[in-house]
Amino acid sequence: MTNGATESLVTVRDLVKTYHSDEIETRVLKGLDLELEGGGFVALMGPSGSGKSTLLTILGTLLRPTSGSLRIAGEEIVDMPEKNLTAFRNRTLGFVFQFHHLLPDFTALENVLFPAWVAKGGETRAARAHAEELLARVGLSDRARYLSTRLSGGQKQRVAMARALVNRPQLVLADEPTGNLDRDASMRLIDLMREVSHEEHTCFLISTHDADIAARCDRTIHIVDGRIANV
Amino acid sequence: MRRFEIRVALRYLRSSGLQTLLILAGVAIGIVAYTFMAALINGLAVRLTDDVIGSIAHVILEPRERLPQLLDAPDGGSALVAIQRSNEKRAKIEGWRPLVERLERLPEITAISPQVIGNGFFQRGEKVLPVGITGVEPARLSAIIDFEDGLVRGNVRLGSGDVLIGIRLAEKLGVTTGQRARLRSERGRERTLTVRGIFDIGSANANERLAFLDLRTAQTLLELDGAVTQIAMKVSDIYAAPRLAERLAGDTGLEAKDWIAENERLKGALRAQGTTGDLIKVFSLLTILIGVASVLLLAAVRRRGEIGIMRSMGVSQGSIRRIFQLQGFFIGLFGSSLGALGGWLFCRLLLELTVQPDGSTALPVDPALGEYSTAIALATACATFAAILPARAAARIDPVEAIHHD
Ligand SMILES: Nc1ncnc2c1ncn2[C@@H]1O[C@H](COP(=O)(O)OP(=O)(O)O)[C@@H](O)[C@H]1O
Numbered sequence: 275m276t277n278g279a280t281e282s283l284v285t286v287r288d289l290v291k292t293y294h295s296d297e298i299e300t301r302v303l304k305g306l307d308l309e310l311e312g313g314g315f316v317a318l319m320g321p322s323g324s325g326k327s328t329l330l331t332i333l334g335t336l337l338r339p340t341s342g343s344l345r346i347a348g349e350e351i352v353d354m355p356e357k358n359l360t361a362f363r364n365r366t367l368g369f370v371f372q373f374h375h376l377l378p379d380f381t382a383l384e385n386v387l388f389p390a391w392v393a394k395g396g397e398t399r400a401a402r403a404h405a406e407e408l409l410a411r412v413g414l415s416d417r418a419r420y421l422s423t424r425l426s427g428g429q430k431q432r433v434a435m436a437r438a439l440v441n442r443p444q445l446v447l448a449d450e451p452t453g454n455l456d457r458d459a460s461m462r463l464i465d466l467m468r469e470v471s472h473e474e475h476t477c478f479l480i481s482t483h484d485a486d487i488a489a490r491c492d493r494t495i496h497i498v499d500g501r502i503a504n505v
Numbered sequence: 506m507r508r509f510e511i512r513v514a515l516r517y518l519r520s521s522g523l524q525t526l527l528i529l530a531g532v533a534i535g536i537v538a539y540t541f542m543a544a545l546i547n548g549l550a551v552r553l554t555d556d557v558i559g560s561i562a563h564v565i566l567e568p569r570e571r572l573p574q575l576l577d578a579p580d581g582g583s584a585l586v587a588i589q590r591s592n593e594k595r596a597k598i599e600g601w602r603p604l605v606e607r608l609e610r611l612p613e614i615t616a617i618s619p620q621v622i623g624n625g626f627f628q629r630g631e632k633v634l635p636v637g638i639t640g641v642e643p644a645r646l647s648a649i650i651d652f653e654d655g656l657v658r659g660n661v662r663l664g665s666g667d668v669l670i671g672i673r674l675a676e677k678l679g680v681t682t683g684q685r686a687r688l689r690s691e692r693g694r695e696r697t698l699t700v701r702g703i704f705d706i707g708s709a710n711a712n713e714r715l716a717f718l719d720l721r722t723a724q725t726l727l728e729l730d731g732a733v734t735q736i737a738m739k740v741s742d743i744y745a746a747p748r749l750a751e752r753l754a755g756d757t758g759l760e761a762k763d764w765i766a767e768n769e770r771l772k773g774a775l776r777a778q779g780t781t782g783d784l785i786k787v788f789s790l791l792t793i794l795i796g797v798a799s800v801l802l803l804a805a806v807r808r809r810g811e812i813g814i815m816r817s818m819g820v821s822q823g824s825i826r827r828i829f830q831l832q833g834f835f836i837g838l839f840g841s842s843l844g845a846l847g848g849w850l851f852c853r854l855l856l857e858l859t860v861q862p863d864g865s866t867a868l869p870v871d872p873a874l875g876e877y878s879t880a881i882a883l884a885t886a887c888a889t890f891a892a893i894l895p896a897r898a899a900a901r902i903d904p905v906e907a908i909h910h911d
């Protein structure tokens with residue numbers, strides 16, 4: 275599953291994102307360049323409002339950049355039609371958000387399975403086994419049948435992580451995943467992510483304010499004035 | 506459509522418990538109204554039609570006012586019957602026996618009765634009462650009117666010189682079975698007849714104004730000399746009567762009247778009732794439409810964040826649309842199925858509550874005619890249609906906004 279030495283998992287060139295709202299123009303990303311290697315475990319740091327979420331959302335193919343180019347897993351993203359992007363997201367990417375963790379009407383196991391349902395149209399035995407394995411991996415086998423609303427914040431984020439991994443993506447984008455967690459739960463989550471990243475050769479890009487979290491990553495990148503500083 | 510879409514749609518309905526129950530109840534009540542209305546209007550139509558249909562002929566063949574053109578046709582060989590207008594301006598059907606035999610073989614005709622129709626007066630003592638005379642073959646007496654069922658006294662074995670009269674006429678004449686009365690025909694011929702039976706066939710007019718004689722006796726009284734004046738028929742499909750009448754008219758050169766054309770008022774009444782019923786049905790479907798649309802629109806707004814999450818997991822806009830479309834479909838299907846059951850039970854209950862001592866029902870509601878499958882199909886279609894707008898709104902939700910702005 276590794277990319278050839280010649281191509282990175284993610285290649286961002288001269289990425290610009292400008293928001294227009296109420297005639298106010300906000301230039302958030304100003305010609306950003308970035309490369310991420312497959313299997314990397316990377317922290318994305320920057321003060322609030324620096325554009326971390328914007329970058330992750332663009333990498334997550336949910337938001338189109340104003341200009342610039344973006345290749346992920348060998349695919350040109352910028353001009354890809356929405357239909358293909360949808361399938362691409364399902365296959366190649368995983369998300370962990372700070373809020374809106376899980377689908378409230380589904381159990382922990384169903385939440386983990388959801389991207390697999392989408393991929394296959396419905397549930398498969400293999401997907402179910404994999405989802406159960408992932409839940410065990412994040413230490414929540416005994417909560418598999420709990421509605422997601424009955425889990426604690428830390429448990430929710432671990433389920434969200436298992437869910438992000440179920441389709442064996444190459445890139446997991448985590449936007450301040452520990453933002454709502456206490457110290458212990460935060461470190462537990464990051465350590466889990468790190469283990470999985472190394473074992474499964476899955477690249478994680480984790481935005482955070484927390485230097486301790488950054489310290490546990492293999493690499494830290496900083497957004498400064500709309501660009502990556504000091505790669 | 507993909508399996509997980511059905512799963513998500515059903516889960517959404519299940520987990521919005523109270524809301525789902527309320528909208529299901531709304532749809533169900535609409536369908537109770539729909540099916541009850543159908544059962545009432547259809548039941549009423551059947552009852553009215555039965556009342557009319559039971560004691561009349563469905564198709565009647567009569568001589569034309571003018572001589573039939575068939576006789577003038579160059580190759581008029583197909584004319585089966587010769588029709589004569591007598592000097593006294595009376596049209597009659599001669600040679601009717603082969604025609605009746607031929608008509609009897611038609612499968613759509615269930616009963617047939619060649620008849621003579623005329624007028625006369627009953628005289629008894631001082632009293633002189635006008636009557637319509639109908640002469641029928643004794644063997645076919647009950648072909649059109651069920652005398653066995655309507656008989657109050659005596660019997661229906663109509664012999665030469667016998668007469669069957671209605672209960673009102675019997676009272677007015679002051680006769681009972683076995684007694685005699687003198688009948689004078691419009692032709693001035695008289696005969697003393699024995700009252701063989703007295704009937705009550707529902708209609709006051711029939712009970713007071715009709716006298717049934719055996720064919721030969723009537724022919725003699727009316728000076729018809731072996732001819733009949735009409736051939737009355739009952740058919741298996743009463744609504745096909747006009748088509749059959751048209752065909753027979755073409756075939757025989759006779760004039761054919763069907764019961765529908767002869768009962769304009771019944772037709773008007775049925776149509777008016779049908780329109781009222783349709784209006785109520787349309788309104789009940791409209792409430793379903795509006796109810797489902799508003800509930801799903803609210804759901805789309807309420808589930809913005811979840812829709813954003815699903816989109817980030819690679820759920821397509823089409824899938825989001827179908828998830829909401831399916832909710833509409835299921836609400837329609839489940840709600841209207843409940844409503845159909847409820848409507849049927851409601852009709853049954855009403856019948857139970859209004860049942861008369863003699864076992865008949867006061868309300869014309871017929872639970873079997875509630876148009877349940879049509880109601881379910883229409884309500885499901887309406888609810889699915891109502892979901893189009895909410896489904897589009899849900900599919901258009903921008904995942905980024907939905908995820909970042911709570
Ligand atoms: N949809 C939007 N419309 C206008 N401005 C936005 C929008 N989203 C984000 N921004 C602005 O872009 C800047 C970067 O935001 P964001 O990417 O969320 O930063 P971070 O995640 O690092 O805090 C902020 O100034 C924010 O106000």
Ligand SMILES: [Mg+2]
Pocket residue numbers: 326327328449
């Ligand atoms: Mg942010």
